[in-house]
Amino acid sequence: MSINESSTTTTNNTIVLITGGNTGIGLAIAHALLSAPIEPYSIIVTSRSIERATAAIKGLYNDPTFKDAFSSGSEALPMQLDVDDDESVKAVRQRIGEKFGRVDVLVNNAGTSLADLTTVP
Numbered sequence: 248m249s250i251n252e253s254s255t256t257t258t259n260n261t262i263v264l265i266t267g268g269n270t271g272i273g274l275a276i277a278h279a280l281l282s283a284p285i286e287p288y289s290i291i292v293t294s295r296s297i298e299r300a301t302a303a304i305k306g307l308y309n310d311p312t313f314k315d316a317f318s319s320g321s322e323a324l325p326m327q328l329d330v331d332d333d334e335s336v337k338a339v340r341q342r343i344g345e346k347f348g349r350v351d352v353l354v355n356n357a358g359t360s361l362a363d364l365t366t367v368p
């Protein structure tokens with residue numbers, strides 16, 4: 248189980264960052280990638296709470312549906328991220344830079360709201 252984000256990794260996996268990936272559409276995207284992997288992925292699942300992100304990751308590793316993906320080299324790991332907090336964004340950028348050196352795919356899922364559109368005169 249690769250939920251330790253502290254070590255440096257050299258990988259040819261496609262690095263996927265899913266903001267707000269611990270539930271809803273973000274988590275469904277992680278499920279889709281792991282259900283029919285075209286290639287091995289390193290999927291970073293974020294939440295404002297590291298506990299919620301870690302719980303989501305444990306759910307992925309405990310789901311037999313994704314066993315083949317993980318045994319074929321895919322991995323998933325949690326990170327704390329609040330997209331409304333510049334310091335949090337900088338910290339995640341630094342952690343991913345140190346661990347992977349890049350992001351290949353950004354799923355910019357968190358922090359979008361249509362609420363303001365309903366108040367436009």
Ligand SMILES: NC(=O)c1ccc[n+]([C@@H]2O[C@H](COP(=O)([O-])OP(=O)(O)OC[C@H]3O[C@@H](n4cnc5c(N)ncnc54)[C@H](OP(=O)(O)O)[C@@H]3O)[C@@H](O)[C@H]2O)c1
Pocket residue numbers: 266267268269270271272273293294295296299328329330331356357358359360361
């Ligand atoms: N569902 C729809 O029909 C629909 C329609 C149009 C657009 N969208 C948009 O699609 C995205 C996902 O929708 P959803 O239905 O899957 O929403 P959701 O179930 O409420 O999930 C939102 C995710 O974003 C995280 N999150 C919330 N605020 C955050 C912040 N400031 N920084 C980082 N992460 C944050 C939440 O995790 P934590 O709370 O643990 O941080 C959660 O993982 C949203 O941006 C939504 O506006 C959804």
